Amino acid sequence: MSTTPLLPLFLQQAGSLRSRLCVTLRTAIAQGHLRYQQKLPSSRQLASDLGISRVTVEAAYAQLESEGYLSRSSGRGTFVAIEMAPVSRGAPVAPRRQFSQRGTVLLRGNGCDDPPFPQAFAAGSPDLRAFPHALWQRISQRTQRLLGQKAMGYGDPLGYWPLRQAVADYLVLSRGMQCEASQVMILTSSQQALQLLALLLLDAGDEVGMEEPGYAGARQAFIAAGAQCRALPPDSEGTQLTANSARLVYLTPGHHYPYGTAMSLARRLQWLAWAKAQQSWIIEDDYDSEFHYDDRPGPALQSLDRTGRVITLGTFSKTLFPSLRLAWMVLPTGLIEACGRVRSVMDGHSALLPQAITAEFLLQGHFASHLRLMRQLYHSRRDLLRTRLQQELAPWLKAVPSPGGLQLTATLNHGNEAQLTQLAQGLGLILPRLSPLFGGAATQQGWILGFAALTPDEIIAGCSKLVTLFSRYVQNAR
Ligand SMILES: Cc1ncc(COP(=O)(O)O)c(C=O)c1O
Known part of the structure; x- marks a missing residue:
């Protein structure tokens, strides 16, 4: 084999020159670029091709010999000592049964x-900034x-x-x-x-x-x-x-x-x-x-x-x-x-x-004090979201009354939950859907709106985006 394919592989590696060369040779063998019993270039030749010292090549060859990848005999040279299954270049063959029934x-x-943080209105995260x-x-x-x-x-x-x-x-x-x-x-x-x-x-x-x-x-x-x-x-x-x-x-x-x-x-x-x-x-x-x-x-x-x-x-x-x-x-x-x-x-x-x-x-x-503080913070954020929903989005959304939590469920008065959720992504809004929480046919549509992780400004901005969302939805429907 010419050493040319080894050079790009070698340049992709990180670490010491010796370990980069070891990884390069192992990968070339595993990918079938170097085949069983194939003779490798002399250490002098490879050192000059890769622009490294001959001592480094000798050290890498010795290491791969001890790992069983190469064999060396004095006077004959260095050879690939293991046979790897050829890499299939065609379409992958599906295994007969890949997964269990479970x-x-x-x-x-x-x-x-897992909810991204902090993004309106991803649900389930506490305020990590607080x-x-x-x-x-x-x-x-x-x-x-x-x-x-x-x-x-x-x-x-x-x-x-x-x-x-x-x-x-x-x-x-x-x-x-x-x-x-x-x-x-x-x-x-x-x-x-x-x-x-x-x-x-x-x-x-x-x-x-x-x-x-x-x-x-x-x-x-x-x-x-x-x-x-x-x-x-x-x-x-x-x-x-x-x-x-x-x-x-x-x-x-x-x-x-x-x-x-x-x-x-x-x-x-x-x-x-x-x-x-x-x-x-x-x-x-x-x-x-x-x-x-x-x-x-x-x-x-x-x-x-x-x-x-x-x-x-x-x-x-x-x-x-x-x-x-x-x-x-x-x-x-x-x-x-x-x-x-x-x-x-x-x-x-x-x-x-x-x-x-x-x-x-x-x-x-500290746990008790942290909870006390977070309760106050989340309480005010819950109230803010509820008020905004009522003032700006009442024709579309109805907040389900709830004594607490990190998120507020709001049901949709009109519109299609899946379409609206997708449209919302374009506005940078994450709206966790209500209907997938039903094991059977969903009897309600809506969202579980996370508020606890959001600052008041983020809640207000999120609600304005909701207003934009519904007006775009109406425009698209026309
Ligand atoms: C009802 C309910 N139980 C449990 C959890 C998750 O807890 P954990 O992160 O410990 O799995 C959540 C997370 O959103 C939840 O909503």
Whole structure:
């Protein structure tokens, strides 16, 4: 082979001359430019072609010989020592069965979207600009210094004990929950908790009661486990009790997702009685009870549970920041050991250092103060968005009354949700759609408008763009 094809490849690499040459030769062999038993140029020749020293070429040849790519014999030269499958230049051949049935079902759901930050009206992100970064950095450095190598080993699949204790204390005080630290499990996300519970508690074909509309992440976790989701629509008291023989039910009693209704006490008691009679599980997703503005959130469903059928989830993605990847789950005592074992085969445990930093943040009282500040900030932003929608967009949009949250659901009075959402992209607006949150046919169209991460100016600018959106939509329809 002439060395000419090696030169462009060599120039694309980074690093020391020796490692660039090693990568170049490995790639040329892997891509079939250098074939089995082919003779390579002498080190003198290659050095002069590439403009590098002969010593470097000798060193690279020796390294690839030790890795098995090349063989060298004195007097004969240097040869390619391995045979790689030829690279197919034609159309790729589809493997006979690429994905499992479970994987195929999961891929139909399109995955979960992470909201870009900050962009009107992406939903689900807290205001990261208002986070106390300097304080977090100080606590991080101190914690790392104090823990040293203790934070570097493997940890408990159920979580770092001081964080489990701090979360238990917080939940008992702020959510009226009845739990001990041993019942608190720390996970990477609520999504991981849902996956874990689906894996542990559901068989293919089992019925799961799922709020309709409801949180897509939960629905996808259940569907991936092969469960059949039964739609549970809400009424004015919260999610209706229509799941008869479900093995498990997913509920957001504190703040219905996406409508925001808080479940009445009577309805909560009905659900608990049902779970007891059926010996079924209730997953209570307490995803944003920290952000109630008009009233205090009612106590968690778990606080009323006397028979150990409720598993409650919460996440630090909304209260601290999403990339922290920490969430918690409060387990009935009978599930603690099993959940730890399942986590140990999923991914072991959450990273120790972030858990330790978060524990410190809670123990030093910063979590409570941060929540207080964020509640005030988000409250004013929610009110601003609501007012603007009412003043400027009433013919088109109706805000669903909601006592809190990081986003506001607004239903469309007229117009096509999918078309409007697409048109909005051209204006730089992200409008998270309501109708995909229905497992069956959507009975309402609209958007879940995120406001918490936006400054007042960004909310006002976003609403003006919404006004422009509707006028363009009307013009296009003419
Ligand atoms: C209802 C609900 N539960 C859970 C979550 C996500 O939490 P995590 O990031 O911990 O998976 C969200 C995020 O938007 C949510 O809306």
